Amino acid sequence: MKNYLYKLYTICLLLSLTIFTISCNDDIEERNEQYPQLNPANTDANAGTWTPLLLTSPNEFSIDAPLATTTPAYFRELNEIKSYQANITSEQKRIINYWSAGGVLRWNEIMQTLVARHNRPPYQSPDGTYPIPSAANPFANPQFPFSNPPFAARAYAYVSAAQYDAMVATWHYKELYNRDAPFVVDTTLQVLIPRSPLPSYPSEDGALAGVTVEILKLLFPTEISYIQEKAEEQKLYRIISGANVRSDIEAGVSLGRKIAAKFISKAATDGAGAAVGNQTLWTQLETNAVANGETPWRSLDTPPRPPMLPLFGNVKSFLMTPADVISNRPVAPPSTNSPQFLEELNEVKYYSENVTRERMKIIGFWADGVGTYTPPGHWNQIANEAFVTQSFSEVRWARNMALLNIAMMDAAISCWDAKYYYFNPRPSQANSSIKTSTGVPNFPAYVSGHSTFSGAAAKYLSHVIPSRTQEFQSMAVEASESRLFGAIHYRSDCEKGMSLGQTVANFAITRATNDGAE
Numbered sequence: 001m002k003n004y005l006y007k008l009y010t011i012c013l014l015l016s017l018t019i020f021t022i023s024c025n026d027d028i029e030e031r032n033e034q035y036p037q038l039n040p041a042n043t044d045a046n047a048g049t050w051t052p053l054l055l056t057s058p059n060e061f062s063i064d065a066p067l068a069t070t071t072p073a074y075f076r077e078l079n080e081i082k083s084y085q086a087n088i089t090s091e092q093k094r095i096i097n098y099w100s101a102g103g104v105l106r107w108n109e110i111m112q113t114l115v116a117r118h119n120r121p122p123y124q125s126p127d128g129t130y131p132i133p134s135a136a137n138p139f140a141n142p143q144f145p146f147s148n149p150p151f152a153a154r155a156y157a158y159v160s161a162a163q164y165d166a167m168v169a170t171w172h173y174k175e176l177y178n179r180d181a182p183f184v185v186d187t188t189l190q191v192l193i194p195r196s197p198l199p200s201y202p203s204e205d206g207a208l209a210g211v212t213v214e215i216l217k218l219l220f221p222t223e224i225s226y227i228q229e230k231a232e233e234q235k236l237y238r239i240i241s242g243a244n245v246r247s248d249i250e251a252g253v254s255l256g257r258k259i260a261a262k263f264i265s266k267a268a269t270d271g272a273g274a275a276v277g278n279q280t281l282w283t284q285l286e287t288n289a290v291a292n293g294e295t296p297w298r299s300l301d302t303p304p305r306p307p308m309l310p311l312f313g314n315v316k317s318f319l320m321t322p323a324d325v326i327s328n329r330p331v332a333p334p335s336t337n338s339p340q341f342l343e344e345l346n347e348v349k350y351y352s353e354n355v356t357r358e359r360m361k362i363i364g365f366w367a368d369g370v371g372t373y374t375p376p377g378h379w380n381q382i383a384n385e386a387f388v389t390q391s392f393s394e395v396r397w398a399r400n401m402a403l404l405n406i407a408m409m410d411a412a413i414s415c416w417d418a419k420y421y422y423f424n425p426r427p428s429q430a431n432s433s434i435k436t437s438t439g440v441p442n443f444p445a446y447v448s449g450h451s452t453f454s455g456a457a458a459k460y461l462s463h464v465i466p467s468r469t470q471e472f473q474s475m476a477v478e479a480s481e482s483r484l485f486g487a488i489h490y491r492s493d494c495e496k497g498m499s500l501g502q503t504v505a506n507f508a509i510t511r512a513t514n515d516g517a518e
């Protein structure tokens with residue numbers, strides 16, 4: 001297991017450094033890991049019967065029946081493929097190599113890049129106040145979004161969930177219309193990627209491009225040209241490779257866009273837009289903590305920065321109800337006046353004064369701070385590395401990523417609910433002699449976000465790949481302890497955060513056992 005963790009450490013460290021470089025230079029550059037071409041061990045031909053997340057049924061949105069493969073129009077589409085293949089360029093070969101690893105995988109990596117590029121807190125204004133990025137004017141200073149961990153967790157969840165519903169609908173229509181792939185119709189056609197036995201209409205890559213572009217345009221409105229460029233690559237790759245004719249792609253895009261509209265409507269009413277709160281709320285949170293006889297959290301930035309998303313705990317989940325969030329809220333942390341609090345504070349002090357090489361490596365590996373893909377993105381990359389070895393179909397990739405990211409969105413909601421309900425101070429606020437080994441996040445301590453995200457992700461991934469349960473759990477524990485070693489969290493923050501994350505993951509696991517895919 002240690003060899004695996006060391007290998008993963010090296011991979012993720014390189015990826016983190018790549019993302020940091022991207023975020024500092026303003027130029028978007030996708031990563032080009034050499035993954036094998038997607039060649040599923042099981043095509044999941046019955047996936048059109050799986051239960052969608054938001055759609056009422058796989059056929060909620062219709063698409064037209066395809067043209068017959070005996071028509072002149074279809075032959076013209078076959079000739080388009082042959083024309084590309086007769087004059088294929090090195091750049092087109094690169095596109096095929098890149099996208100043939102799988103659309104869900106590549107869009108997830110693109111998401112990680114976008115999150116990292118926008119994971120920058122806004123600078124203060126000349127008057128000392130801090131402006132808030134506005135979706136209504138995304139090109140203003142500061143640009144929208146500030147993709148902090150809660151924003152990122154929600155973004156990964158919306159993209160992945162929409163992709164999953166699009167794949168279920170795609171599989172439904174594949175079976176309904178049962179149009180042969182172009183290489184079946186014309187056996188002289190070259191096929192540059194593994195041949196799928198599934199019908200080709202509508203194209204899964206077309207549906208992925210259609211649904212993902214619309215969601216990403218909502219989440220990252222200043223990146224639309226880049227997003228559309230990647231979608232055009234994905235669509236072209238399927239044609240040049242001989243996997244789809246153009247009408248397969250166009251039907252998939254149309255279906256994906258219709259499905260995206262439903263997710264965009266949900267996003268508009270899930271409460272995330274109000275999560276920042278206002279000065280009245282921020283003052284009230286501090287007043288409540290003092291009234292309860294506790295030391296309230298205060299920003300350690302100079303001048304003080306407004307707390308990050310104090311109302312994110314009210315965001316509506318895909319799986320958890322508001323009552324679920326409250327009923328699973330962790331017990332109160334040790335009172336700031338208690339011996340246990342002092343004991344935990346002294347433990348943090350010990351780690352701040354006894355930094356070892358091994359602990360620094362752990363702190364750095366799991367830091368996932370400004371300019372990175374955030375803790376949820378880190379677990380997405382871990383999932384990608386794990387899922388590549390499983391030879392999943394595109395629809396199963398989408399389903400597993402959707403439930404993983406919904407679990408982490410629920411972790412963000414539940415964690416932020418606890419943070420602002422208890423409003424507990426950071427260790428370096430309680431004892432100014434404590435020096436951290438990483439930056440101090442600008443929100444309350446209890447519970448640890450890293451721990452909650454990691455507990456949720458590790459438990460869900462263990463459900464998907466049970467043989468690697470111990471590996472995932474070890475990574476989660478290490479991620480959690482990194483925050484104690486870095487002197488920014490107490491032990492209670494970490495332990496209760498891990499427990500909360502595992503509890504939250506049960507909602508995704510329950511869903512997984514009842515969606516028809518297992």
